[in-house]
Amino acid sequence: MLAGCGGTSGSGSRTAPVVEPKLGAKVTCTPGSVEPLRTGTLAYAGIAPDGAVAYRKPGGAVARAFGKTNANGYPTVFGVLGAVVDGRCQRTWYRVQLPIRPNGATGYVRAEALRLERVTTRIVVDISARRLMFYRRGALVLSATVAVGSQATPTPTGRYYINQRLVPSDRNGPFGPGALGISAFSNVLTGWVQGGPIAIHGTNEPWSIGKAASNGCIRLPNTTLERLFRVADAGTPVVIRA
Numbered sequence: 001m002l003a004g005c006g007g008t009s010g011s012g013s014r015t016a017p018v019v020e021p022k023l024g025a026k027v028t029c030t031p032g033s034v035e036p037l038r039t040g041t042l043a044y045a046g047i048a049p050d051g052a053v054a055y056r057k058p059g060g061a062v063a064r065a066f067g068k069t070n071a072n073g074y075p076t077v078f079g080v081l082g083a084v085v086d087g088r089c090q091r092t093w094y095r096v097q098l099p100i101r102p103n104g105a106t107g108y109v110r111a112e113a114l115r116l117e118r119v120t121t122r123i124v125v126d127i128s129a130r131r132l133m134f135y136r137r138g139a140l141v142l143s144a145t146v147a148v149g150s151q152a153t154p155t156p157t158g159r160y161y162i163n164q165r166l167v168p169s170d171r172n173g174p175f176g177p178g179a180l181g182i183s184a185f186s187n188v189l190t191g192w193v194q195g196g197p198i199a200i201h202g203t204n205e206p207w208s209i210g211k212a213a214s215n216g217c218i219r220l221p222n223t224t225l226e227r228l229f230r231v232a233d234a235g236t237p238v239v240i241r242a
Contacts, residue, residue, distance in 0.1 A: 029089040032058075034082045037094075038237070041138040043122070043161075044080040045235020046096055046114035051076060054107035058084055058093045063107040064100055071194055072166060072181075077234045078109065079161030079183065080116060099163040099183035101195060103156050119235040123162075123200070125218055127155055127242050130210055132200070132218060134228060142228060146200075147208040147219035153188055155216050155240060156198065160184045162236045165229065166199075176202015176222040178229040182238045186216040200238075201225060 051067045079097035091111045098105040134142040149155035164181035171177040179201035189196035200218045202225035
């Protein structure tokens with residue numbers, strides 16, 4: 001994944017709807033209705049321990065098949081947006097964010113394929129302000145100046161999630177001590193290794209912080225990256241705005 005920024009890398013249980021019916025009442029749902037699962041302070045990571053197939057709609061055409069791990073050996077994880085329920089209010093499918101092109105792609109994965117884990121963190125990147133903000137349970141925990149993509153290789157805006165956490169083999173290299181891969185790809189570097197994926201990572205060019213200088217990735221000072229890496233779990237929503 002890190003090759004998309006210019007180098008190489010080394011490296012729950014499912015919840016159910018909370019229903020409190022009156023004594024003797026029969027609980028029903030509209031089959032195929034969607035139960036939203038993400039709020040401003042709570043999200044879910046969908047872990048696929050045996051891999052998963054994502055469909056364009058429930059039971060429809062296949063969007064992409066995913067193995068147990070990705071190209072970097074990291075376990076497959078999706079950002080979960082909602083759940084499709086049946087007439088008994090049981091979850092049958094999850095609507096998820098996909099780490100593929102085009103940016104912002106979503107699909108549906110069978111409920112039994114995923115293990116859900118709660119995520120109470122969120123990252124917002126403001127490109128024009130060149131600032132990253134990290135929130136936990138809605139409270140701002142960290143705010144830092146970052147380097148963003150250059151005019152020729154801009155950082156893509158949109159709503160993504162952390163889909164992998166990688167430790168480079170050389171912590172003194174271009175990615176510093178770690179990288180948080182996100183489900184976004186460069187809009188211009190389409191021919192790069194693995195399609196030009198985007199990450200939040202450290203740097204061996206500290207002078208670039210605060211500038212539009214990267215190939216699309218978001219660079220942090222190494223000490224700040226280490227702090228963020230410790231607390232930003234896979235599945236954390238990432239919003240990148242202009």
